[in-house]
Amino acid sequence: MARSTFDNFKSLTVLCLSVLLAGNSVYAAPPGGYSYNGSCSTLSTIFPKRVSLPGSSNYALQNAEYWDEAAVLSPACISVPSSAADAVLNLALLVKNNQSFAMRSGGHTPIPGAAGTNGGVLLAGDNLTDISLTNLDGVPVAKVGSGLRWIEVYSWLADRNLTTIGGRYATVGVTGSSTGGGISYYRSIHGWIADNIVGFEVVTASGEILLVTANQYPDLYWALKGGSGNFAYFVHFYLKTWPSVPIYGGNVVTDASSVDALVDACASFADQKEGGMLDPLAAVNPTIQYTLDSRQFSGFTNVFYNASVSEAPASVKNFTTIPALGNSSVTGPRTFVSFVNETAIFGNDFRRLFRATSVKSTPEAVRLIQSVFDDQATQLKNIVNGSVTVTYQYMSEAFVQAAHVSGDAIDLQPADGPLIAILLASAWQTPGDDAYLLSFMTSLVEAMDAASKAADLYYPFIFLNDAGIGQQPFPFYGAGKSLPKMKQIAKKYDPLGVFQTLAAGAFKL
Ligand SMILES: Cc1cc2nc3c(=O)[nH]c(=O)nc-3n(C[C@H](O)[C@H](O)[C@H](O)COP(=O)(O)OP(=O)(O)OC[C@H]3O[C@@H](n4cnc5c(N)ncnc54)[C@H](O)[C@@H]3O)c2cc1C
Ligand SMILES: *[C@@H]1O[C@H](CO)[C@@H](O)[C@H](O)[C@H]1NC(C)=O
Ligand SMILES: *[C@@H]1O[C@H](CO)[C@@H](O)[C@H](O)[C@H]1NC(C)=O
Ligand SMILES: *[C@@H]1O[C@H](CO)[C@@H](O)[C@H](O)[C@H]1NC(C)=O
Ligand SMILES: *[C@@H]1O[C@H](CO)[C@@H](O)[C@H](O)[C@H]1NC(C)=O
Ligand SMILES: *[C@@H]1O[C@H](CO)[C@@H](O)[C@H](O)[C@H]1NC(C)=O
Ligand SMILES: *[C@@H]1O[C@H](CO)[C@@H](O)[C@H](O)[C@H]1NC(C)=O
Ligand SMILES: *[C@@H]1O[C@H](CO)[C@@H](O)[C@H](O)[C@H]1NC(C)=O
Ligand SMILES: *[C@@H]1O[C@H](CO)[C@@H](O)[C@H](O)[C@H]1NC(C)=O
Ligand SMILES: *[C@@H]1O[C@H](CO)[C@@H](O)[C@H](O)[C@H]1NC(C)=O
Secondary structure, three states, rough: OHHHHHHHHHHHHHHHHHHHHHOOOOOOOOOOOOOOHHHHHHHHHHHOOOEEEEOOOOHHHOOOOOHHOOOOOOEEEEEEOOOOOHHEEEEHHHHHHOOOEEEEEEOOOOOOOOOOOOEEEEEEEEHHHOOOEEEEOOOOEEEOOOOEEEEEEHHHHHHHOOEEOOOOOOEHHHHHHHOOOOOOHHHHHHHOHHHEEEEEEEEEOOEEEEEEEOOHHHHHHHHHOOHHOOOOEEEEEEEEEEEOOOOEEEEEOHHHHHHHHHHHHHHHHOOOOOOOOHHEEEEEEEEEEEOOOEEEEEEEEEEOOOOOOOOOOOOHHHHHHHOOOOOOOOEEEEEEHHHHHHOOOOOOOOEEEEEEEEEEOOOOHHHHHHHHHHHHHHOOOOOOOOOOEEEEEEOHHHHHHHHHOOOOOOOOHHHHEEEEEEEEEEEEEEEHHHHHHHHHOOOOHHHHHHHHHHHOOOOOOHHHHOOOOOOOHHHHHHHOHHHHHHHHOOOOOOOHHHHOOOOOOOOOO
């Protein structure tokens, strides 16, 4: 069934392409390439309503959809494909014109040029927002447009008494978060977000629409789970579904007076004999912030438990009993959608940086990372409306096993045991502070790595979704064994290296 639909699509595509390109090979660019205006004006002719130019209101709206203000660049035009067939025509033209382009879905990567371009064509996901229920290889799935954000997916599914394994924060894009691996609230049972994707509908650089599953193109299927935008253009994801059930959760907001108690809870949670992370139904996401205007620490902890209960289960109780501010609320039973909706923090009024590293999961590792953070953060110079944060993302032994069973390019090694994926983030508003903060964040991670290595608590892994400018996640995949395979697979499906060179992106192979 899927096969014949695919073949029809392919013939249609070949027909469209031959008309569009009037005898030119898809690959043959004119010497020196076409001008940007050439690509934008051709795209505007083919898709009069789906291409916007600088100065138009659509362009202004679509070009504002970045979480990091510094990631807003100046594309020559913005094209919003509405289907796989549209994406084929877009890519064919870009490849033919040797035209640099960027791909933006949820726009959450805080790296200028990860999903944006100065002068190139921006393919934005805004019009790939369809969602439906279907079956793939006998598995009931939600077929989800690559331009959707998780809150949209969760609330559509909840209306049908279903849910899926996705991002923790409302506005994050399905595409970036799931193809970089992806941390969900259900990770100890279901592994990475990517491990729950039954199929990917992609358009390759040569203009083919592929339905990529464990049975069709299994090598590409493996590589897409962790490989981000390095192989093809994502159009739809086929996500496994689960019954939607009431859960327990909310946020605990703490001021400076409770931060020590919060660090105690964070450290205990990481213990491998009795810590809360041993409970596969529990997920906590504690963030400790240092605010530069006030020179004060504070805490923000997202608590989740997959059970229909009204009292905190023992594994997360250390977080809910910390003296907290009035705007804290951890409750149950409640809907998953109401819980996730409280995490909507979209807004591009700040410049931002992420940086990632990892440690083994022990209480000592948490205390060590926190002491480096405290020491360095307090030495920062005054930055208007500036802040830095550290977040502990507990990845249990059960998680590592679940991810391993599914099989993905990230290929964490079960023998290496549980880890904590550390996210360092900063926010500020003045462009003049960009270089200072990048240099601060870079040395912060270097100091953390030096300390954790000295204490034998370092874990060699950089989580792509949290990685920052200049960090390289792929060499860590599969303890070094995945990257050579990923490069071969990229060569097979993208022999010209379109996704390595023409396409913008933060992390290339
Ligand atoms: C507030 C916030 C909360 C977060 N929460 C989580 C979380 O709970 N779990 C988690 O794992 N991560 C989380 N992250 C990290 C997040 O997963 C990454 O930033 C991710 O890259 C964002 O995906 P996006 O689609 O929003 O971003 P984008 O910046 O639009 O895209 C990310 C990458 O994918 C590529 N890309 C985009 N669209 C396409 C396409 N159609 N085809 C091919 N490539 C494409 C882009 O080129 C870019 O390099 C969070 C980030 C933020 C800022
Ligand atoms: C494509 O563009 C790149 C960078 O602009 C250039 O180096 C290369 O020569 C171009 N290729 C062709 C075939 O025009
Ligand atoms: C595109 O066309 C405009 C208006 O003709 C011109 O100002 C601009 O420089 C051109 N840009 C490129 C990249 O050729
Ligand atoms: C995409 O854009 C077209 C033209 O603007 C519109 O008619 C269509 O409804 C859009 N589709 C989606 C899925 O948003
Ligand atoms: C969802 O579950 C509720 C409560 O069991 C039920 O009343 C409702 O009909 C269900 N909705 C759908 C779309 O199945
Ligand atoms: C809660 O904190 C106490 C005291 O630090 C610790 O002994 C206990 O293991 C923690 N419980 C969990 C489930 O993390
Ligand atoms: C959450 O827990 C319920 C009740 O045990 C279970 O039915 C459901 O499958 C769980 N959800 C996920 C995504 O694991
Ligand atoms: C919670 O309230 C405090 C002051 O009472 C405020 O500073 C903080 O920004 C609030 N946090 C959230 C997440 O609402
Ligand atoms: C999320 O919360 C906002 C503001 O409270 C509300 O307007 C919106 O409808 C909510 N969305 C969902 C999906 O519940
Ligand atoms: C700092 O933030 C406040 C509140 O968000 C805002 O009113 C003010 O303009 C910001 N300051 C600067 C210099 O941007």
